[in-house]
Amino acid sequence: MTTSKNQPKWATPDRKNALVQLFLSSGGFCVFGHTKCQIPEHHYYLHSELLIKDWKMIDREEVVAEWRAEREAIHSLGEPRYPVVGRFNAISRAIYMIISHFITLKVKVSAV
Numbered sequence: 001m002t003t004s005k006n007q008p009k010w011a012t013p014d015r016k017n018a019l020v021q022l023f024l025s026s027g028g029f030c031v032f033g034h035t036k037c038q039i040p041e042h043h044y045y046l047h048s049e050l051l052i053k054d055w056k057m058i059d060r061e062e063v064v065a066e067w068r069a070e071r072e073a074i075h076s077l078g079e080p081r082y083p084v085v086g087r088f089n090a091i092s093r094a095i096y097m098i099i100s101h102f103i104t105l106k107v108k109v110s111a112v
Contacts, residue, residue, distance in 0.1 A: 010055040
């Protein structure tokens with residue numbers, strides 16, 4: 001019995017089932033049902049490899065989209081965005097006034 005640790009990430013049960021159904025319907029030859037098919041992309045082996053590459057790409061895109069959404073959720077403050085220049089809320093203004101007051105006191109004390 002194989003565990004999920006031994007399986008590649010693209011090998012979900014639905015995808016494995018799709019590959020089995022494709023093999024059973026094609027008999028391991030042309031996946032589109034052509035007899036004596038000369039097109040290499042239609043043969044089961046190459047077609048299944050292309051499907052797996054597509055699934056890997058889809059999985060990679062999903063991971064990147066989840067990562068971007070998580071990063072945006074972590075870094076967003078949930079506050080409205082507006083120009084910062086010239087805008088103070090009550091707390092920011094109080095902090096600014098306290099800091100600027102201490103800086104001016106420090107300058108006056110060091111000058112004496």
